[in-house]
Amino acid sequence: MNALFxxxxxxKNYGGVRALNDIDLTVGRGEIRGMIxxxxxxxxxxxxxVSGRTSGDGAVFLDGVDLSGxxxxxxxxxGMSRSFQRTSIFPEMKIGKQLGLATYAFGDSNLMEVTESLGLANVLDRKASEVGYGEQRRLDLALTLIGKPKILLLxxxxxxxxHEDSMVLADHVMKIAKHMNVPVIIVEHDMDIIFRICDSVTVLETGKKLAEGTPDEVRQNPAVKSAYLGSMA
Ligand SMILES: Nc1ncnc2c1ncn2[C@@H]1O[C@H](COP(=O)(O)OP(=O)(O)O)[C@@H](O)[C@H]1O
Ligand SMILES: [Mg+2]
Incomplete structure (x- = not known):
């Protein structure tokens, strides 16, 4: 398989805590991988x-390039772009300016395509704090897309x-993967999103890979059910 990533x-150890234990993962072009x-x-x-924000062990390859270290x-x-669990936007800065700064930092302007496809074209003159939360989270997503990354980690x-804004966001993620052909690894606790848009799902438990497969395979997996989904299935 032609794995991009x-x-x-x-x-990773945090003091005595083994937060991650020997995880392997492969993602193909245009694939949406859920992580739950x-x-x-x-x-x-x-x-x-993986994004290099925290030190840790292991090897990372993107499009044949070794990014380890x-x-x-x-x-x-x-080409590896990530968003944060907490929104990273500057509330008092205009949306257009934030996107402009990202373009300056990461070059290769695809600003028009990104703002149009994420439905932000008509709020560029507004401060981030003045728009709805759904638009703020779409701005986070837009910022990760500036400079035509090869993979998104969300x-x-x-x-x-x-729920409604989540579904809008999920459809944007789908568009990014399928139309812009940028694969996505998405960590999400909202199972509706995972099962709506993911091609494959990796399940972690106490730092180890518990299961991996299509959304249906994972949903039916007895270990997953008892560890995690049981109460929600
Ligand atoms: N900065 C940190 N210092 C110490 N322990 C941490 C730190 N970040 C995460 N951990 C620990 O690592 C484990 C995994 O945390 P995390 O990756 O945040 O889990 P998740 O995102 O799946 O909820 C937890 O036991 C957590 O307490
Ligand atoms: Mg987390």
Whole structure:
């Protein structure tokens, strides 16, 4: 398989806590990979280590390039872009200015395409604090897309959104993966989003991979049911 993104042996200790234990993962072009697991399973730590925000062990390859040991900025410039569990926008800065600064930092302007496709074209003159939360989270997503990244790592992009806004965001993520052909790893606790848009799902539990497969395979997996989905299935 022509895997665009490949990580191997991703591990992380926080003091005596083994937050991640030897995770391998492969994502293909245009694929949406969901990552789920109970609180504390290691999902954010995985995104942090892989994106270079936090130190950790393991190898990271993107489009054939070895990014292991590179800084978060070097990884971003090489095409690995991430969002944060908490929104990273500047509330008092105009949306257009924030996107302009990202364009300045990451070059290769695809600003028009990004603002149009995420429905932000008519709020560029507004401060982030003046628009709705759904638009703020779409701004987060837009910022990750500036500079035509090769992969997006999204940590709970729909956190705090209404069901309706979550579904709008989910459809934007789908558009990014399928039309812009940018694969996405999405950490999400909202199962409606996971099962609506993901091609495949990885389940973490206490830092280990518990299961992996299509959404249906994962949903039917007895270990997953008892560990995580049981109460929600
Ligand atoms: N900065 C940190 N310092 C110490 N322990 C941490 C830190 N960040 C996360 N952990 C621990 O690592 C484990 C995984 O956390 P996290 O990756 O945030 O889980 P998730 O995102 O799946 O809820 C938890 O046991 C958590 O307490
Ligand atoms: Mg988390």
């Amino acid at each position: 490949k990580v191997h042996g991703i591990s 697991g109970p609180n504390g399973a290691g999902k954010s730590t995985f995104i942090d280590v 590179k800084s978060i900025q070097e990884r971003r410039l090489s 940590d709970e992009p729909a956190a705090g959104l209404s």
